[in-house]
Amino acid sequence: xxxxxxxxxxxxxxxxxxxxxxxxxxxxxxxxxxxxxxxxxxxxxxxxxxxxxxxxxxxxxxxxxxxxxxxxxxxxxxxxxxxxxxxxxxxxxxxxxxxxxxxxxxxxxxxxxxxxxxxxxxxxxxxxxxxxxxxxxxxxxxxxxxxxxxxxxxxxxxxxxxxxxxxxxxxxxxxxxxxxxxxxxxxxxxxxxxxx
Numbered sequence: 001x002x003x004x005x006x007x008x009x010x011x012x013x014x015x016x017x018x019x020x021x022x023x024x025x026x027x028x029x030x031x032x033x034x035x036x037x038x039x040x041x042x043x044x045x046x047x048x049x050x051x052x053x054x055x056x057x058x059x060x061x062x063x064x065x066x067x068x069x070x071x072x073x074x075x076x077x078x079x080x081x082x083x084x085x086x087x088x089x090x091x092x093x094x095x096x097x098x099x100x101x102x103x104x105x106x107x108x109x110x111x112x113x114x115x116x117x118x119x120x121x122x123x124x125x126x127x128x129x130x131x132x133x134x135x136x137x138x139x140x141x142x143x144x145x146x147x148x149x150x151x152x153x154x155x156x157x158x159x160x161x162x163x164x165x166x167x168x169x170x171x172x173x174x175x176x177x178x179x180x181x182x183x184x185x186x187x188x189x190x191x192x193x194x195x196x
Contacts, residue, residue, distance in 0.1 A: 003031040005078035006051065009068065013058045017050075020057065024050035031077070044077065048084025052092070055085065059093030071100035086111050118150025127155055137169035 010032070017025050017034075027046035029035035058064050071079060086096045087110045103115070119127065124145045128136070136144070136159065144162075148154035165171040 002075055002077045003047075003081075005068070005074040006047075006081055007032045009066065009078075010051070010054060013054055016054050016057045020050055020053045024053050028054065031081075044080060045084065047077070048081040051081045052085040052088055052094075055094045056092035062093075064094045066094065066096045068096075068098040071098045072102050083111065119152060119155070120150065121145055124148065124150060124152075124155055127152060128159070131156065132159065134167070136167055139172065140166060140169060 010028075014032075014034075017028055020028065024046055026035070027043050028050035030043070031047045031050075055064050055066060068074070068082060071082075074082075082096070082098065086098070089096060103113075125141060128141055128144065140162075144155065144158050148158055159167060163171070
């Protein structure tokens with residue numbers, strides 16, 4: 001739905017809408033179905049300006065960090081408003097951080113980009129050791145690292161899916177790395193490991 005991501009993002013600060021200029025407040029209210037008619041295509045700039053404005057108003061009380069994950073799944077109007085605001089951040093006391101799997105499009109020109117690589121094996125083992133209360137036998141750890149292929153989310157999720165006997169080392173891990181259909185992990189699943 002248009003502007004659904006923007007609506008979710010702004011829930012904590014929507015009460016500040018009344019402090020925006022009237023045109024921006026009306027555009028934002030229409031976009032989020034709070035008041036008035038849905039915005040026309042030419043009102044998109046006003047919505048982007050309203051997003052920047054409401055974040056700046058929120059930052060008058062304390063600095064604001066706006067974090068958006070999985071931007072590749074956002075509706076286009078929300079993504080467009082976020083791009084508009086991100087390009088115009090200045091001294092408002094607002095920082096924006098967005099993450100997405102695909103490279104930024106040409107429409108995102110002017111927004112700094114940092115491409116993250118997969119974790120190396122040593123860093124993956126360190127992450128697993130730091131986040132697991134129970135000790136996992138080394139062969140199982142190494143199979144989890146190989147299966148996750150450097151994806152931090154997969155490193156966290158795979159041990160949760162393994163049967164207790166595999167985690168405790170009573171059943172050896174499989175050497176296979178079966179593929180998963182999960183769009184979130186983009187890694188392999190332990191579903192065909194022994195006992196899974």
